[in-house]
Amino acid sequence: MDPGDGPRRPFRRDPGRWGPTSPQRQDRAFHAPAPAAPSPSPSPSPASHRREAGRCGGPSAAMRPTPACACGAGACTTPTMEPGRTQDKSERHRGEQSMERAGSPGRRTLLAGGLVGAAVALAGCSAKSEASSAPSASSQARPTTPAAAFTRLMEGNQRWVSGHLQHPDRDPSRRQLLARGQEPFGSVLSCIDSRVPPELLFDTGLGDLYVMRTGGAAVGPVVTGSVEYGPMTSNTPLVVVLGHQRCGAVKAAYQSLRDGKRLPGNLQAIVKALQPAYEQALRESGTDPVDTMARAQVTLTAADLRANQDLAPLVRRGALAVVGAYYSLDTGRVEVLAGAPA
Ligand SMILES: [Zn+2]
Structure with missing residues (x-):
């Protein structure tokens, strides 16, 4: 049996813990109707446009075709390269590839969904809208399927293990070309541990991953919403929940729960979030209960x-995979625990 397919636990239905089922969140964001388009306003000057671009166009811009610039002003001529610098042939070609990907049917379909529009409204700035006009400097085409994204990550991990690293897309050119938009191919939820940096x-490289990091990869509404952001706004086809060996947060939570001693301050919130994994570890009664708990936290999350109400439809139609993994x-x-795409 897939260890991630265990019986549902009552605590998971607590709307206070899980964003998508929270009535408050439904009202405010993901399930709110798309905002009405604002009245037309004069086109900004190129200078003012550049000042505004960092804040993007908000909800109205997110739903507006953006043939020239992601910020929503159709007449914008804001350059994507620094003054005086010209694109070489390979950069132009990569930009063209990115534009082709931006117009893929799957992308248009998702854009048409009110859900995404509402999610964009929550963010106040559209990753998808920006990415629609953002060229990509990646040396490889962006993976668009769960399997391709998973393969890309695991190939990178193999290089990390062997020491034959490529350090892709980590230069000023990549930074400049992504400054106006992003379209990461993966989302990783991992621990804060300094020894486990997903990138x-x-x-x-830059712009490849959304990364959420919390102690023990603990989740709550804000974290869950952050995980949802990529699949719901950028067509990100892969989410990885990554636990790791000798996790200090999991160990502290295990000892707190075992001994009935609260941790000080907000650390107790991490303990509470990891309690289901603790209970799962007790049921499994492994030889190393802390490690068992770390793995349980991954598979349960x-x-x-x-099963998340907003991500499950994407999973069902094969547009998204949620993989549980463990880092040594x-x-x-990186060892896959559950959910690897076929
Ligand atoms: Zn950790």
């Missing part, structure tokens, strides 16, 4: 995300 252990500090290798 390094998957050997990815991945299963919940897979000793070897650097």
Whole structure:
């Protein structure tokens, strides 16, 4: 049996813990109707437009075709390159590839959904809208399927393990070309542990990943909403929940729960969030209960995300995979626990 497919636990239905089922959140954001388009306003000057671009156009711009610029002003001529610098042939070609991807049917279909429009409204700035006109400097085409994204990450991890790193797309050119938009191919939820940086252990570049990091990869409404952001606004086809060996947060939570001693301050919130994994570890009664709990936290969280009311439709139609994985500090290798795409 897939360890992530265990029985649903009562606590998971607590709307206070899980964003998508929270009535408050439904009212405010993801399930709100798309905002009405504002009245027309004069086109900004190129200078004022550049000043505004960082804040993007908000909800109205997110729903507006943006043939020239992601900020929503159709007449914008804001350059994507620094003054005096010209694109070389390979950069122009990559930009053309990005534009082709931006117009893919799947992308248009998702854009048409009111759900995405509402999600964009929540963010106040559209990653998708920006990405529609953002060229990509990646040396490889962006993976668009869960399997391709998963393969890309695991290939990067193999390079991390072997030491044959590529350090892709980590230069000023990449930064400049992504400044107006992003379209990451993966989202990683991992621990805050300084030894587990997803961008390094998957050997990815700038703009490749959304990364959420919390102690023990603990989740709550804000974290869950952050995980949802990529799949719902950028067509991100892969979410990885990544636990790791010798997790200090999991160990502290395990000891707190075992001994009935609260941790000080807000650390107790992490303990509370990890309690289901603790209970799962007790049921499994492994030889290393802390490690068992770390793995349980991964599989339970991945299963919940897979069943999440906003992500589950994407999973069902094969547009998204939610993978549970575990990172070895000793070897650097990422082990898949559940949910690897076929
Ligand atoms: Zn940790």
